[in-house]
Amino acid sequence: MIPYRPEPLTDFSAPHHQEAFAVALARVQEQVGQTYPLIIGGQTVDTGRYLESYNPSAKTELIGRVAKAGKPEIERALRCAQEAFAIWSEVPVVERASLLFKTAAILRRRKHEFSAWMLLEAGKSRAEADADTAEAIDFLEYYGRQMLALAQRADALLTPFAGEDNHMEYIPLGVGAIIPPWNFPLAIVTGMTVSAVVAGNTVLLKPASQTPVIAYKMVEALLEAGMPAGVVNFVPGDPEEIGDLLVEHADIRFISFTGSKDVGLRMNELAAKRIPGQRWIKRFVAEMGGKDAIVVDAGFDIDLAARTIVQSAFGFSGQKCSACSRVIAHASLYDPLVERVAALTRELKVGDVREMAHFTGPVIDQKAFAKVTSYIEIGKQEGRLVAGGGASADTGYFIEPTVFANVAPSSRLMQEEIFGPVVAFTKSTSFEEAIAIANQTEFGLTGSVLTHDRSHIAYARRKFHVGNLYFNRKCTGAIVGVHPFGGFNMSGTDSKAGGPDYLLLFTQPKASSELL
Known part of the structure; x- marks a missing residue:
């Protein structure tokens, strides 16, 4: 396996990089104003209700309209995710990691295009957008390698015991809710989503309302790389309408959240309360800000x-x-x-x-x-x-x-x-x-x-x-991989995204022992 190396940043002082980015920006500019559907179980769904995303640098410029999910769509997405989990959770780790590596290759080939979307939808400069795209690629490469290593190391951690054949494996949790922020609309969306997916889980992805188009483009890249239907279900919507539902639902096994302290604390409280029919203690992973x-x-x-x-x-x-x-x-x-x-x-x-x-x-x-x-x-x-x-x-x-x-x-x-x-x-x-x-x-x-x-x-x-x-x-x-990221106190659960322990949050170790 080729060792992980962080993606290099683009030197925009070089004329050829300036020209290449200008071409990508012009291509993306031609695509603004389009309408994007939900993606549930691999199928596109147009609800007729939309989030409208505008350019914060030019606030009347519509970047895109993205279909909004309501309770019926969330319930449908959960059923699809559960059906997909039964298959995806048993897909060999090497194949799940391969999905991430193929997606990284797609992002790498279209790096300036993804960055250009961030100029328009998030108001990022070239340098900031380029670093965001590079970090998304890093998450894909790093988590793919980490999952391969995790699958190999489990048994090696056990103490040998005469007369028994003992094993340990890290198995996925189930269906999770991914609720990312707008400020790193490609990197954090990608990292939060694929960390859960490569571990064998399936997810409902609710992107930030300010940057749903970029999130849609990331899901498109996963599908292009061969992601099976139902593994990632794209369900943007109003937080007031579907936020609590995603966190409280009895069929949700874990919540991965990045955002404000107040919202994170509310989610933590809701996730801690058992819902009738709920068979597990929900896992809550949060990064909630800093001073x-x-x-x-x-x-x-x-x-x-x-x-x-x-x-x-x-x-x-x-x-x-x-x-x-x-x-x-x-x-x-x-x-x-x-x-x-x-x-x-x-x-x-x-x-x-x-x-x-x-x-x-x-x-x-x-x-x-x-x-x-x-x-x-x-x-x-x-x-x-x-x-x-x-x-x-x-x-x-x-x-x-x-x-x-x-x-x-x-x-x-x-x-x-x-x-x-x-x-x-x-x-x-x-x-x-x-x-x-x-x-x-x-x-x-x-x-x-x-x-x-x-x-x-x-x-x-x-x-x-x-x-x-x-x-x-x-x-x-x-x-990623150099500075595992996460904080103390009201900054969150110190989950250390981009670190060697992060995937453990989306798995559960199962031990088995056979008497010889």
Whole structure:
């Protein structure tokens, strides 16, 4: 088996890559406005009710209309998934893994095309979309290999015992609900779906309402690769109409969710309650957000720290659960660091991401625009605005990258997840105090420490309570297989997506023993 290697990113400074992407973008632009059906049991279903997906950079541009599932379609999809599970769960692991490898090849051949859809439907820049597509390919390659390894290693973990023939195997759970977010509309959708599928499960995939077209394109790729009917059932719809049904249904064995803390906590509560006819304890896998901090120690290079902060805070308009939203800087470099971050932030260009000159694009929709701009107003009361603060929703949902200084650690700006291009600075007088402030939040997803002091690195390893801790680099950009991703506290179940233990969440070990 060829070892897994992360997919390389595209260098868009090269003219031939620019030209290739322009061709793909033009091809995708010609396809906007189409209507897409549900896919249930391998059959297309048009319900006559639709989610309409618009370009957040040009809010009147319809990207696509996607059929909405209601309760009848969910019930039908569950029956199809159950029927498919009886067959798919017994398909040899090597064949299930092969499906993932074939899908990865399809995405690799059409990489710019998938990325172009993200420019239009999610408002991602070329670089951000390219990284998203690369991560989707990585999930396919990595989970396929991990499942092959898992199938081989089970018996090797057992202790030999004379007079008995003992075995252990990892078997699938059943039918699951996959409920992904909009901010990584290809990578996370792909990773959440295929991790369950390669383990032998069948699923109902309810994509985010903001980015259903990209999710449909991913399911198309799985079908092109040879996925049997009913293994993945594509059932977008209004969360208010089908969300609780998917989580509560007695026939759902597990729920895999990525999204907000409040929604995740509600799902966890619903999943924990037994429904009449339910024969199992449902498994709940969740990644629910963060309030991520970068700690800048005394003596660290100010320009390098500033560039790290700007990259971490404002890529994809800060719409990442790993984005830097808090900076805790030592008093000895606090003022010049704030000034340098403000200067770099003012240089960033915001606008329609179809223009290469724009560093970042819009927030995803009107609801996000209203939320982020309300926090900017809160920030004006809680701190000192040093850069950005402007916003316009005339043509798209554009918000300037915004920097606040002198914000108290207990303030709303330092405690609540904003999920937008806003970063707040606070001052520390010692490294120990900085780590204490960093931990002063209900979340625990990612964090970064910028320091040259080895004793401080050792201290942070012990005391900085986050699932993904980085030193002397940005706090975003986890790579599949390299940085298993998931957080503590209200950041979720620390499921470590893209890690060697992740597939265990979608399997159950079965031991058998025969007396010789």
